[in-house]
Amino acid sequence: xxxKQKEDSRKERIQKLKRGFAYNIFYRQGVTQKTASLxxxxxxxxxxxxDRMQHLFVNSVQALLEKDSKIVCYLSAEFLTGPHLHNNxxxxxxxxxxxxxxRETGLNLKELIDLEEEPGLGNGGLGRLAACxxxxxxxxxIPAIGxxxxxxxxxxxxxxxxxxxKELSDxxxxxxxxxxxxxxxxxCDVGFGGHTEIYHGEHGxxxxxxxxxxxxxxxxxxxxxPGYKVNNVNVLRLWSAExxxxxxxxxxxxxxxxxxxxxxxxAETITKVLYPNDEQFQGKKLRLEQQFFxxxxxxxxxxxxxxxxxxxxxDLYDDFAAQLNDTHPSVAVPELMRLLMDxxxxxxxxxxxxTKKTLCYTNHTLLPEAMEKWQIELFEDLLPRHLxxxxxxNNRFLDEVRIKFPGDADRLSRMSIIDESGPRxxxxxxxxxxxxxAINGVAAMHTDLLRRHTxxxxxxxxxGKIRNVTNGVTPRRWxxxxxxxxxxxxxxxxxxxxxxxxxxxRDLEKLADDTSFRDAWYKVKKENKQDVxxxxxxxxxxxxxxxxxxxxxxxxxxxxxxxxxNVLHIITLYNRIKANPxxxxxxxxxxxxxxxxxxxxxxxxxIKLITSVAQIINNDPDIxxxxxxxxxxxxxxxxxxxxxxxxxxxxxxSQAGMEASGTGNMKFSMNGALTIGTLDGANVEIxxxxxxxxxxxxxLNVDEVMSLQASGxxxxxxxxxxxELKQVIDLIASGHFSxxxxxxxxxxxxxxLHEDKYTLFADYKDYINCQERVGQTYxxxxxxxxxxxxxxxxxGKFSSxxxxxxxxxxxxxxKAFPVELKWERLPKDGVLFTPPTNxxxxxxx
Ligand SMILES: *Cc1c(COP(=O)(O)O)cnc(C)c1O
Numbered sequence: 001x002x003x004k005q006k007e008d009s010r011k012e013r014i015q016k017l018k019r020g021f022a023y024n025i026f027y028r029q030g031v032t033q034k035t036a037s038l039x040x041x042x043x044x045x046x047x048x049x050x051d052r053m054q055h056l057f058v059n060s061v062q063a064l065l066e067k068d069s070k071i072v073c074y075l076s077a078e079f080l081t082g083p084h085l086h087n088n089x090x091x092x093x094x095x096x097x098x099x100x101x102x103r104e105t106g107l108n109l110k111e112l113i114d115l116e117e118e119p120g121l122g123n124g125g126l127g128r129l130a131a132c133x134x135x136x137x138x139x140x141x142i143p144a145i146g147x148x149x150x151x152x153x154x155x156x157x158x159x160x161x162x163x164x165x166k167e168l169s170d171x172x173x174x175x176x177x178x179x180x181x182x183x184x185x186x187x188c189d190v191g192f193g194g195h196t197e198i199y200h201g202e203h204g205x206x207x208x209x210x211x212x213x214x215x216x217x218x219x220x221x222x223x224x225x226p227g228y229k230v231n232n233v234n235v236l237r238l239w240s241a242e243x244x245x246x247x248x249x250x251x252x253x254x255x256x257x258x259x260x261x262x263x264x265x266x267a268e269t270i271t272k273v274l275y276p277n278d279e280q281f282q283g284k285k286l287r288l289e290q291q292f293f294x295x296x297x298x299x300x301x302x303x304x305x306x307x308x309x310x311x312x313x314x315d316l317y318d319d320f321a322a323q324l325n326d327t328h329p330s331v332a333v334p335e336l337m338r339l340l341m342d343x344x345x346x347x348x349x350x351x352x353x354x355t356k357k358t359l360c361y362t363n364h365t366l367l368p369e370a371m372e373k374w375q376i377e378l379f380e381d382l383l384p385r386h387l388x389x390x391x392x393x394n395n396r397f398l399d400e401v402r403i404k405f406p407g408d409a410d411r412l413s414r415m416s417i418i419d420e421s422g423p424r425x426x427x428x429x430x431x432x433x434x435x436x437x438a439i440n441g442v443a444a445m446h447t448d449l450l451r452r453h454t455x456x457x458x459x460x461x462x463x464g465k466i467r468n469v470t471n472g473v474t475p476r477r478w479x480x481x482x483x484x485x486x487x488x489x490x491x492x493x494x495x496x497x498x499x500x501x502x503x504x505x506r507d508l509e510k511l512a513d514d515t516s517f518r519d520a521w522y523k524v525k526k527e528n529k530q531d532v533x534x535x536x537x538x539x540x541x542x543x544x545x546x547x548x549x550x551x552x553x554x555x556x557x558x559x560x561x562x563x564x565x566n567v568l569h570i571i572t573l574y575n576r577i578k579a580n581p582x583x584x585x586x587x588x589x590x591x592x593x594x595x596x597x598x599x600x601x602x603x604x605x606x607i608k609l610i611t612s613v614a615q616i617i618n619n620d621p622d623i624x625x626x627x628x629x630x631x632x633x634x635x636x637x638x639x640x641x642x643x644x645x646x647x648x649x650x651x652x653x654s655q656a657g658m659e660a661s662g663t664g665n666m667k668f669s670m671n672g673a674l675t676i677g678t679l680d681g682a683n684v685e686i687x688x689x690x691x692x693x694x695x696x697x698x699x700l701n702v703d704e705v706m707s708l709q710a711s712g713x714x715x716x717x718x719x720x721x722x723x724e725l726k727q728v729i730d731l732i733a734s735g736h737f738s739x740x741x742x743x744x745x746x747x748x749x750x751x752x753l754h755e756d757k758y759t760l761f762a763d764y765k766d767y768i769n770c771q772e773r774v775g776q777t778y779x780x781x782x783x784x785x786x787x788x789x790x791x792x793x794x795x796g797k798f799s800s801x802x803x804x805x806x807x808x809x810x811x812x813x814x815k816a817f818p819v820e821l822k823w824e825r826l827p828k829d830g831v832l833f834t835p836p837t838n839x840x841x842x843x844x845x
Contacts, residue, residue, distance in 0.1 A: 010097070017101035020048035039175050042112045045102060046085055046178035053088065053224045057233040060819045064143055068309055068319065069817040072137060072144040072807075075298055075332060076130040076325035077291060078274070079148045079236060080122030080155075082637030084179050084223070086113045086481050091139070091228045117172045118638050120154030121238075123278040124556045124595075125663050126364055128473075128637065129442075129800075130325055132663070135474040136800040138227030138234045139500060141816040142808060147298035149290055150180075150221050150238035151274040158595050158634040163611035167276075167598050180221040180238070187219045188300040189244060190293050196385045201345065209342055210385035216267045217244045218297035228476050228500055231819040239297040241270035277597040278556045279370040285378055288331075292383060295332045298322075299339055313344055317357035321812035324436065326364045327372045327428035333359060333435030334386040334393070342385070348392070360811050361432040361439050362469075364660050366446070366454055367560065373425035376418070390417055390426060397434050404461065415457050433458050433465075438811045440467045443661035443682040449702070467810050470685055471661040472800035475502050478667045482641035485524040486671060486792075493517065503796030512789040522785045525672060528646045535642075536630060542618065544628060548587035549778045552668070553651035554635050554643050557596040557603040560658040564606050564748065565760045566590070566651055567613055569771050571728045573627055574617055581622055586775050589628045593635035593643065605748050607631070612737040612744075644671045648784075649774060652677035653767065655758040657702035659683075666798040672788040676774055678763070682798070690794045694787045698770035699763040708762060715756035718764065725764050729753070 024044035025036050036044070064071070089095040102109040122128060130146065137144040156167040191212025201207045218239040225234045243264040270293050275282060299322075306319050324330055333355060340351035365371075380387045394417040405411050417434065419425040433439055433455065441447030447468035451459045459466050480487050480499055490498065493511060498504040511517040526546055533544035553566050570590055576583055592610050596603035614629035632639055650668030652659075652675050659681035669675060669686055676696040677683040687695040700708065719726055729749060731737070738744040752760060778784050796802070808814045 013097055014101045014104065017048060017097060018105055020051065021045060021101070021105055021107075024048055038111070038115060041107055042085075042115045043176055043178050045098065045107070045109075045112055046116075049085065049088055049092070049094065049098065050178060050224070052092065052094070053226055053233055056092075056226060056231055056819075056821075057224045057235070059231060059821055060143070060233045062822065063819045064817070065309070069143055070318065070812070070814045071305075071320055072142055072812055072814055073298065073302055073320055073322040074130060074133060074137070074144060074146045074325065075295065075322055075329040076127070076146065076148050077294070077328035078122030078127030078325075079119075079130045079134070079146055079238070080124070080127035080637060081119055081131040081134070081223075081236070082128075082477060082641075083113070083116040083118045085116050087135075087477050088226055090476060090481050091135075091226045093229050117175055118636055119172050119177070120157075120170050120636060121148065121151050121274060123155060123274070123276060125661075126278075126326060129471055129663055132472065132474040132477070132800040133804060134225045134234065134236060135228075135476055136472070136804040138225045138232050139230065139474075139476070140801055140804050140808075141227060141230055141232045141818045142804065142814055143232070143817050144225075144234045145301075146225070146234070146236040147294065147301070148236070148238050149271055149274075149294045150240040151271055152240075152268075153273040155274055155595070155636070156276055156598070160607075160611060160631060160633045163608050163615065165596055165604055165607050179223045181223075183220045183222055186301065186304075187217050187242075188239075188297040189215050189217055190296045191215050192289065192292070192382055194384065196388060207342065207345070208385065208388070210338070214267075215244055216270060216293065217242045218293060220297070220301070231821050232817070233819075237298075237301070239271065239294045241268055241293060243267040276595070277599070279365055279367050279558060279560075280597055280600065281370055281372050283373075283375065283378075285382065288374060288378065288382055291328055292331050292335065292386075295329045296335050298329075299332060299336050303339060303344075313340060313346070313354060314350070316354050320358055321814060322359050323807070323812070324359060324361045324432055326362060327432050330361065330372075330428045330432035330435075331383070331386065333431050334383075334389040337389050337393070338385055352393075355435055357437055359432075359436040361436040363429065363439060363441055363446075363450055363455070366449060366657065366660060372428040373419055374428070376424040376426060379426050387426070390431065393431075393434060394418060401461065411457060415461070437465075438467055439465055440469045440807075440811065441660070442469065442471045443685060444468055444470060445679070445684045445702070446660040446681060449657060469803055469806045469810065470682060470797070471663050471666070472798045472803035473663050473666045473670070474800045475499060475670065477637075477641075478644060479670055483528070483645035483671055485527055486645065489520055489524050490792075500801065501796075502799035502801065505793050505796055508789055508793035512786045512793070518782065518785045518789065521672070521789055522781065525646075525648070525788070532642060532646045540630070542628065542630060543625070544589055544630075545587055545625070548589045548628070549648045549775075550591060550646055551588050551649040551651065552591040552593075552643060552647040552673070553653070554591070554593035554632070554640070555662075555664050557594045557600075557606055559602055559606075560758050561654050562758055562760055563592060563594070564609065564752075565653055565763065565767060566592070567606075567609055568725070568728050568760065568764060569768060570613060570617070570627065570629060571731060572724055572768055574613075574620075574623070575724065575727050575731065577623055577626065578620075585626050586779050587626050587628075588775075589630065591630050591632060591643070591647075593632035593639060595635060602748065602751065605745065609732070609737070609745055609748060616737050640667065644668055644673070647671065647673040648778065648788075649673060650675045650677075652680070652683050653699070653763075654678060654680050655763075656680045656700055656705050658758070666795065669791045670795045670798065672792045674774075674777075674784070674787055674791060676767075676770060685797065686795075689797050690791045694790050694794075696770050696774050698766040700759065705759055705762075708759065713756070713759065713762065715753055715759075715761040718761035719753060722761075722765060724768070725761065 021044045024047045029040040031040050089098055099109045134146045154170045154172050157170050159166040193213035194211045196208050196210050219242050220237045223236040225236055270289050275287055302320050306316055336355045337351050340346040401412055417427055417430045419427050441450045451466050494507040529546040533546050536542050536544050611631050617627055644667045647668050650673040652665045656678045661681040678699040679701045732745050733749045735742040
């Protein structure tokens with residue numbers, strides 16, 4: 001094609017987009033261009049894009065059916081995808097054309113992009129990881145299905161009222177969700193409760209059947225997940241609970257209309273709302289119902305797909321690798337066993353082989369309070385057949401342990417699926433470890449701790465079963481979509497390859513000493529900061545100097561993440577300025593953001609502490625604006641798009657040994673922030689990659705924390721021996737930040753003085769000193785900018801593309817499956833696409 005032809009076909013495509021908008025406004029939204037609301041226009045543009053994705057999706061499905069390749073099934077109770085429109089436009093390479101087509105229609109694409117509500121179907125890191133992995137699976141051309149729950153209400157919206165967190169319900173589906181398609185004909189039934197029965201099968205062998213007390217239907221909603229500039233489109237399949245269509249109308253006949261409707265509502269409560277507790281196990285029955293519901297639907301779905309092109313389930317594991325994202329889906333172990341034995345009539349040994357070769361388990365946490373363990377009575381009441389299977393798995397497993405470690409009763413009780421130390425519980429991590437072919441940690445240090453401590457018994461029992469796959473994040477969303485200025489600067493300097501080969505960012509290293517590149521780099525950061533300063537001024541009437549250092553901690557609010565250590569530093573600076581107004585403190589904006597679990601007393605009080613300290617310091621004339629503090633409400637993916645690109649200093653200050661990996665740390669660094677952090681989670685590897693000289697390290701390491709705690713840690717000793725620390729704590733306790741109220745922060749202060757479980761006091765001095773070095777370095781703009789460039793340049797390892805390739809090689813044994821475009825999209829004869837000859841309806845995965 002010559003240049004003119006190219007231009008003509010581009011013009012034609014723009015025309016088609018404009019026709020698509022008009023068509024969707026009229027026929028789908030049912031309004032005229034005059035009466036359409038902005039949301040109508042958003043939906044029309046989104047649907048126009050979705051139609052183009054559907055074409056690729058149908059191609060991907062057909063390609064898979066022709067030549068079956070292994071499919072990765074990522075089972076996760078959470079997928080924190082973030083808004084889709086902008087990301088899909090970038091991945092499909094259609095941003096510019098949509099930009100022009102909307103402009104020529106009189107619309108503003110940016111405005112429409114901002115309008116999109118994000119599906120808040122996750123709490124934080126774990127759910128966001130699942131979303132990054134979906135992006136990388138598609139971009140690496142690995143066939144995959146994300147299986148999860150379509151919560152009607154996702155993560156609550158956070159407002160700050162009078163300095164406190166207020167939770168509002170998240171009605172994300174209210175404006176309409178243009179990305180999902182309901183697949184009613186692929187619904188699955190899921191049982192709950194009831195009892196089991198023994199019967200004799202065809203060949204006289206003993207079999208069990210489960211007679212559930214109630215049945216609920218799972219209906220899948222599919223959201224296409226396009227890879228970056230490839231034809232592969234994968235799918236995120238989320239299950240929604242409905243009453244079975246065949247449900248008992250006897251109630252109607254007896255006139256109990258409300259009784260019948262009540263059952264329907266009860267059924268739908270299962271997928272009503274996401275539990276908002278991050279890293280905190282609650283033990284609620286409805287939560288186990290949610291877990292079993294989506295796991296059962298997903299396994300039934302996989303079996304249906306497999307049986308479409310296979311005679312039996314003997315080699316299910318050749319077609320599927322099912323990754324369990326934490327223990328939330330670990331009831332998959334007994335459920336797959338039940339489906340194989342009770343429904344598909346396999347004997348135990350073969351069923352067990354298939355199960356173990358299909359499932360893989362990712363451990364995400366070392367926090368004891370996060371470990372899932374269900375009370376036996378609750379579990380039995382809901383899943384009686386599964387408890388029988390678990391007992392049998394456990395008996396056989398414990399025999400194995402006895403043979404390998406004769407006479408080791410302690411080991412048996414530690415490794416048993418059933419916790420019998422008091423009231424009995426089902427330990428889901430043990431179940432997942434036994435029932436899967438591989439266990440993985442999420443950062444080198446975390447995996448090491450799993451092997452040495454948390455899962456030491458398993459490491460001894462099955463050497464090599466515990467593997468490491470360090471987490472990663474997708475550079476599409478976390479650079480290309482969210483930081484267009486930096487993207488342009490990098491592309492102009494080294495080309496575009498880095499977007500799918502993040503290690504190519506190394507080419508920036510040589511530019512770190514180039515003055516004009518450094519200036520351009522600094523300018524990008526400053527413009528990103530200026531945008532946010534304008535926003536904060538408009539919304540909060542807080543004046544921000546874009547030259548000030550933006551020092552940011554955004555993540556879930558949790559004591560182990562130590563947002564309050566950050567506050568201790570801020571108050572230390574405040575005290576220093578108050579004591580010596582002429583002191584040289586370079587201007588800083590401290591930004592916090594994050595949600596607290598609604599029932600987490602201390603975390604909510606930490607938010608109140610941050611906002612109260614902000615109130616006093618922001619308005620103290622003695623400070624002369626050198627310190628400003630801002631709490632961004634409702635931290636979510638959309639806010640993340642703004643925050644990571646604006647940051648100079650990334651706070652990753654968890655107590656060593658507590659943060660399994662962290663992924664926020666990676667997003668910051670990729671966008672040129674320097675990190676102040678402890679040797680925890682992926683910080684360790686980030687520091688290795690960017691170089692110790694480009695990372696601000698402080699604090700005890702994990703072994704030091706452990707030995708300090710073993711020797712009887714006394715926070716009071718630190719308080720008594722460090723004047724500045726004492727002043728800070730006394731100032732909080734005095735009511736200085738709470739209008740004289742000495743009770744408000746007493747629980748926080750007392751817990752620090754008397755327990756300080758996360759050793760803030762032990763790390764305080766080193767943290768303050770390290771922050772001083774940070775401040776000095778920031779004043780040397782050239783030096784800082786150079787370090788910033790080197791951080792970005794050396795973050796290649798932390799692309800989720802690398803993580804996915806690690807999983808593919810170390811765990812899943814899958815290969816890329818590039819999809820070719822074979823099926824026409826555009827109707828020449830009024831048909832939507834040319835139907836392939838073997839297009840069986842039930843073939844659709
Ligand atoms: C990345 C991300 C997280 C995880 O942050 P950490 O600092 O790793 O805890 C949480 N929430 C959102 C919205 C994110 O984008």
